[in-house]
Amino acid sequence: MKAWKFIGLRLITWALVIFIGVTFVFFIPRMFPSDPVENMISRMTALSGSMDAIQVEALRRQLRVQFGLEGTLWEQYTTYLREGLFGFNFGPSLMNYPTPVGEIIARYLPYTLFLSVTAVIIAWTLGNLIGLLAGFRKDKRLSKILEGIAITIYPVPYFIVALVLQIVFGFLLGWFPMTANIMTTADTGVFIASLLRNSLLPAISLLLVGTGWWIISMKSLSASVSEEDYVQYARYRGLSERRIGASYVLRNSILSQVTALALSLGGVFNGSLITEIIFNYPGVGKLIQQAILSSDYNMILGTITISIIAIATATLIADLIYPFIDPRIRYS
């Protein structure tokens, strides 16, 4: 019974977080001092020098109707809740009318997930292992070297790492492409080869900095746990250092890292904007950026709603699996 209450409460929290989040996302862009119709007109006017006055008026009327901006704010909001939140139909992208937002997101999201999820998971695994070593066996020379590397890399902004990688391996050595051009329509083999080749530098830039952070946080956690009485007790009992590290220190240190991993995984739906810009890598980050700059309300709603749901769901999953990792939560 307690378990059901635990799950129920978390599900209610999850739903509330999503509802409040998407409500904000609906109203905030509409408070911007901008308008998608005017943005479209200014884009077209900028391209064609200037447009006939009659043409501008006609276009303005035509676009307002097509973009569905004619109803009241409340009508638009209820439509969004019904269609967008519950039906995952965010309507057409206003800047790419009439292509549906869902179609565009579906095209870019896999690349964001591939790049970011891979980088986050590898960074998390490597970082925690090294961090554990650095914290638990802090007197070892290797631990000190690895910790030194982490402390050196971590403060460097990841876009600086990205730029250095691009200049050295893309421009000077020419080993990897400076910008991503993935052969999306080629045969599977060619596609995979081009995906790997084009993703390597962006992934390394994310990985290096991400790993640094996980090392530092895990080192601090495991160093603290290593001083606990139960770890000393385990030593007195004569358990091997490997077993103490794995069963006592790691298991007790990893809890907050799991939460942080869940949040990081949820956050990958936002993309990695700067990496995407530097390497011209296709991803959701640039979609969000362009949508905000062009007041593409539907695209903003689509991308951010997915992100809110992803982060809320990741947190929910972390909450739900906690009891399996930490028996203390299960018993309480």
Add this chain to the structure above:
Amino acid sequence: MRKLLSLLLALVMALSLASALAESTVVGTPRNETLIVEMQTPTQTAGQFNPMMQGTNMGTGIQQLLWGNLFEIDTVKGEQFPSLAASFPVSNEDFTEHTIAIRQGIKWSDGVDFTAKDVHYTMNLMLTNPEAPSNGYYQQIFESIELVDDYTIKIVTKNSFPLLAESIGVLIWGNDLRVVPEHIYAQQENPLIFKDSNPVVTGPYTVKQYDELGNWILYELREDAQFSDVGVVTGMVPQAKYVLFQTFGDDATRTMTMLSNLVDIMVEVSPENWEVMQGNPNAAMWYPDYPYALFDDPCSKGISMNCSKAPFNDKNFRWGLALAMDFKEVSMNIFNGAGRASVLQIPATASMQELYYKPMEEWLENFELEDGYKPFNTNYAREMAEILGAQGIAMPDDDALLDDMFGIGCWKYDPEQATKLFIMAGLELKDGKWYFEGQPFQFTCNILADTEAQAGRGGQAAVDQWIKFGLDVTPVRMTNTQFSNANSLGEFDVGAYWPSCAIIRNLYRQINGWDGDLIKPIGERSSGGNGERLNSPALTAKIHELAGYSSQDERSYQTSTEILKIFVEEMPFIGFHSGTKFVPTNNTYWTNYPSSENPYNGPWWWWSAFKYIVPHITPVN
């Protein structure tokens, strides 16, 4: 350890070999057969080539290589020419019925003849479908579009409409009327949401392959390119088997791309980036030496003033702002002096310089403000030559060449006269500070934050000059949408806008928005062109008069000239330079791009006219 080292060495060698063998493009085509053109932005509608479907990103090579227009623009002469049409429209006396002959001999890329049926079908698609591009406009203008025979259409307009070719043909960049094949589109359930991923076209290229993520599109030359619109009109066929439109990311990457010969044609770079790109000896610009840039982009940049707000509604004040600026310093701050001064409401492009600026030079010299002051400085070009010469930049001695380089003149820098004009406009100067209606006078200048470097730098330079003069002005940097909204709603004081475009002799299409009858109150959106809300009855009357003349009618030129004089008197916009563009090319694999030494066209790779440039570009070996 040794094994690991050997493995690493092998990997390094393999990678080096791979890059050495990179005489192919990123999409695998031979580099020497592929012209690589920078795409301005990635497209989010990859695989969508239908020009009738909204959201199709036309500037990604689609309008440049695939689709044809009835009338195209010769950017050097500033004249339209018939492309898919065989000749200009023949109209009845009151310009309500227009007959257009369609060019014979053109074939669609699937071998079917291009005929008037295609034009008739496309125009009716636009006229009758609310979702089609320009539908609202077509509804207001056209009564009917009729098919006369296989190579003739007749257009009936609701009212007298002398500017048909200008409205349905290309002037600047492109035009919505891109003719689609009836035999393909009529088969579609809804041709307006048919993506057309494998388009059948009249242009010289077809789509070979594209990136679903929108970073590149590969075009392949039609085997029967002699029957394309370009082939039939010019008798020439492009030599590049492939044209790859590709995006390159941020400015630093674009520069490295040019240095690495991974691109042949770029859209626009800053002078600072160009300085670095010159590390590639094959990189070129319009001029081989200073000023490098081309001055013929058909929109001049400068400062717009909101003529519906006091004291900006007083032309004495507007003139005061113009004379409070040292334009030579402004010019140096924008692109180190590069740029042709554009004092008229139109840009001083090469063609406009000959058509309007030089013929109006004497009038400008003699032009007087209300108090008899003559504001025009005819010596500007020589003064600029002196400043730049002192920097060690070689300058021509010939006055005519200097006029072509810097323009025939600009407004004087005269703080004393500016002070006088401000006082005439009701401002007061107390203890070195300006007051208006008893309050300290402050105003803002809107500047576009990220794009359009020329306009942005110009805005900042103007602010610096006014502050130096003693005015309290604040620059406000905005996103594109905020910037255009402020102008449209009239919620600004001054701003670095550019309501100042022109490419052909008849100025009606570009200046009709200044019609005083269309002015909206502050807070309501303007109808294009007159965000400045200048209400001049004389100007409105002339615009109405111009609406009745065709471009071939000599009276259209005379009236256009008179309109430009009214603009000078009213001064709603202080023109700085004509559009100055640094558009680099790379002569490593391809050559014979248009340049100052071979100006067969302007370097407008992003315009529809690019299809008429490609046949001239030749391989280096």
